[in-house]
Amino acid sequence: MYKQGKDLSRLLAAGIMAGGLIAAAAVSAEEVAEGTLLDAKTIDGLLDKTLEGQTVKSLLVGEQEKMIRQYGWTMKLTHAKPINVTSGVLEITAKHKGEASLDAGKHMVNYTTGVPFPDLAQADPDAGIKLTYNILRFGWLGDALNLQPLTFLIIDGKKGLEKEQGWVYRRFLMSGRLGEPHVLDNTIAKYEALVNVYPNDTRGLGLLTVNYTDGRLPDVYAYIKSLRRVRRLSSGAWADPVQGTDLLFDDTFGLNLDPTWYDSWKLLGTRKALVVDHSILPPMDEKASGKAKYPFMRLDEPPYWNFLPDNYETQTVYELEGTPKSNHLVSRRHMFVGATLGAPKLYWQDHYDHKREHWLTEFVAYKDWKWDDGRTGPTVTGVVGVDVQRLHATGFGYSSTYHFNEPGAKAGDYTPEALPRMLE
Numbered sequence: 001m002y003k004q005g006k007d008l009s010r011l012l013a014a015g016i017m018a019g020g021l022i023a024a025a026a027v028s029a030e031e032v033a034e035g036t037l038l039d040a041k042t043i044d045g046l047l048d049k050t051l052e053g054q055t056v057k058s059l060l061v062g063e064q065e066k067m068i069r070q071y072g073w074t075m076k077l078t079h080a081k082p083i084n085v086t087s088g089v090l091e092i093t094a095k096h097k098g099e100a101s102l103d104a105g106k107h108m109v110n111y112t113t114g115v116p117f118p119d120l121a122q123a124d125p126d127a128g129i130k131l132t133y134n135i136l137r138f139g140w141l142g143d144a145l146n147l148q149p150l151t152f153l154i155i156d157g158k159k160g161l162e163k164e165q166g167w168v169y170r171r172f173l174m175s176g177r178l179g180e181p182h183v184l185d186n187t188i189a190k191y192e193a194l195v196n197v198y199p200n201d202t203r204g205l206g207l208l209t210v211n212y213t214d215g216r217l218p219d220v221y222a223y224i225k226s227l228r229r230v231r232r233l234s235s236g237a238w239a240d241p242v243q244g245t246d247l248l249f250d251d252t253f254g255l256n257l258d259p260t261w262y263d264s265w266k267l268l269g270t271r272k273a274l275v276v277d278h279s280i281l282p283p284m285d286e287k288a289s290g291k292a293k294y295p296f297m298r299l300d301e302p303p304y305w306n307f308l309p310d311n312y313e314t315q316t317v318y319e320l321e322g323t324p325k326s327n328h329l330v331s332r333r334h335m336f337v338g339a340t341l342g343a344p345k346l347y348w349q350d351h352y353d354h355k356r357e358h359w360l361t362e363f364v365a366y367k368d369w370k371w372d373d374g375r376t377g378p379t380v381t382g383v384v385g386v387d388v389q390r391l392h393a394t395g396f397g398y399s400s401t402y403h404f405n406e407p408g409a410k411a412g413d414y415t416p417e418a419l420p421r422m423l424e
Contacts, residue, residue: 029055037309038075043068051077052314054272059314061273061336062350063361071157071303071386075312081278083315084368086140086377088178089342093118100133102126106260107215108133111175113182115140115342120267120318128265131320135255135337135344137189137213139178141378142371144409145171147402149197151284152245153294157303157391161291165244166198168422169252172414175213179373184411189213189258191414194242195422202243206419207233215260223419230416239328245394246360246387248329253380254346254364255335261325268319273336274312275347276365279381281310283400296382296397305393307382310365316340317347331356345378353389361386371404379404 029050038046038056043065047057056077060068067073093114100116103109106129108116115138117130124130152165174188188210195206204225211218217235224231238257239250250257259265281296291299298306315338322333332352338345351360362385369379379402384395412418 032056032077034078036077038068038077038312040069040072046077051274052080054314059272059274061271061317061319062334062348063358064274064348066358067361067386071388072298072301072306074306074309075274076309077274078278078311078313080313080315083277083338083340083343084376084378085340085342086178087375089115089140092178092182093342102129105215108137108213111137111213113176113178114138116176118341122267122269124267127267128320128322129259131267131318131337131344132255132259132265132322135346136257136259138176139173140342140344141253142171142404143173143177143179144405145169145403146406146409147399149284149286149399149401151198151294151396153297153299153305153395154244154246155299155303155305155393155395157305157393160302160304161299163244164198165196165202168193168195168197170195170414170422172409172411174411178375179405187213191411192256193414193419193422195419196243197423204423205243206422208414208416208419210414211258215258217261221416221419223416223423225420225423228420230419232416239324242394245385246390246392247362247385247394251362251385253383254349254362262322262328263325264323266321266323268321270316270318270339272314273317273347275315275317275336275338275345276310276312276363276381277315277338277345277347277367278313279310279365279367281307281365281367281381281397283381284397286399286401294397297395303391303393305384305386305395307365307384307395310382315347318344329353330359343378357389359387359389361388369402369404372407373405375405377404 032049096112096114100111116133120127148168150167150169154162170193172191174185175183190211192209206223208221209218220233317336318339320335330351331354335349346364349362353359365382366378381398386393
């Protein structure tokens with residue numbers, strides 16, 4: 001008995017000592033200064049330092065450390081600011097809380113508006129797909145978007161900028177709208193239009209996609225100006241590459257699909273991460289020419305696809321895993337999504353091929369923006385998809401002329417017959 005007591009005392013003493021050492025280490029860890037640059041040159045000296053009490057190493061998620069060490073990614077470490085939630089989102093969510101549910105096929109039913117599933121619990125086996133509906137089916141990023149000019153920069157990681165593609169992107173929600181009426185057609189989730197306006201050899205292609213609420217594949221229409229004809233395309237192209245880019249159609253703006261098109265979604269948990277929520281990237285300079293039009297990207301510095309150092313801050317994110325069906329080009333999506341209610345921002349994600357090897361990283365930067373309807377909500381300041389296997393990337397910045405909830409936007413602008421007018 002005496003020996004057992006003595007051993008227990010030793011164990012307790014050792015535990016107290018270890019706890020003290022851990023606490024001392026936490027206290028003594030050096031806090032990084034505001035504006036410290038995290039890059040390939042500084043990373044080894046910064047990993048064990050802290051940002052707002054968390055070690056830098058613990059804040060790096062997914063393939064971020066790899067992108068910093070091997071591909072020139074940079075982060076300007078800054079103190080966190082409160083995340084702005086789009087005006088009216090929390091109030092409308094509270095009003096309609098508890099209405100939405102999942103049917104046996106995991107389709108969302110009985111939904112009107114607001115964040116469909118505001119209370120997520122990791123223990124819920126459906127938490128992953130519920131989070132995905134929260135991202136995709138509510139107008140936290142606007143009921144109507146009109147983004148033009150939207151210029152895709154196609155980049156070879158060894159040679160530099162290959163080409164520029166000019167697009168117009170427009171989106172109009174038919175249900176889950178922030179504004180009234182909240183539902184215009186409960187069978188349609190949204191209309192999307194993607195219209196190519198540059199260069200001249202591809203100018204004249206317009207795509208209209210009708211996405212439904214019941215999980216059926218979308219209706220897709222194409223207008224080819226040279227033929228002056230609208231044609232219906234195969235609905236199975238929803239996960240194909242966007243013409244000439246490194247993005248798939250279900251990658252646009254981080255995620256663009258019906259959740260039921262994937263085999264599964266799993267909420268892996270929540271954690272702290274380094275994200276860009278208060279971006280300082282400059283907009284596109286439409287009066288300039290050549291590379292000077294794109295002051296947000298380091299086009300003269302290999303591998304040519306990295307943005308200027310932007311403000312990365314500590315925020316809580318959901319860690320979400322999406323598993324596509326076996327015929328998809330991607331075997332796994334590992335995503336880090338904003339956990340602030342009403343702001344499920346797609347900050348960072350990594351895609352893996354069927355060998356389970358890292359294939360593509362997609363990054364999205366956000367900032368607050370004054371919308372056309374007077375609300376304050378987010379805008380996207382930069383998106384890049386990096387194919388690390390091909391050393392190739394597609395990125396774009398933003399324009400000061402982007403419109404969110406533009407007055408006069410209407411569903412009638414999103415018909416096959418309206419496609420030709422988008423090219424005017």
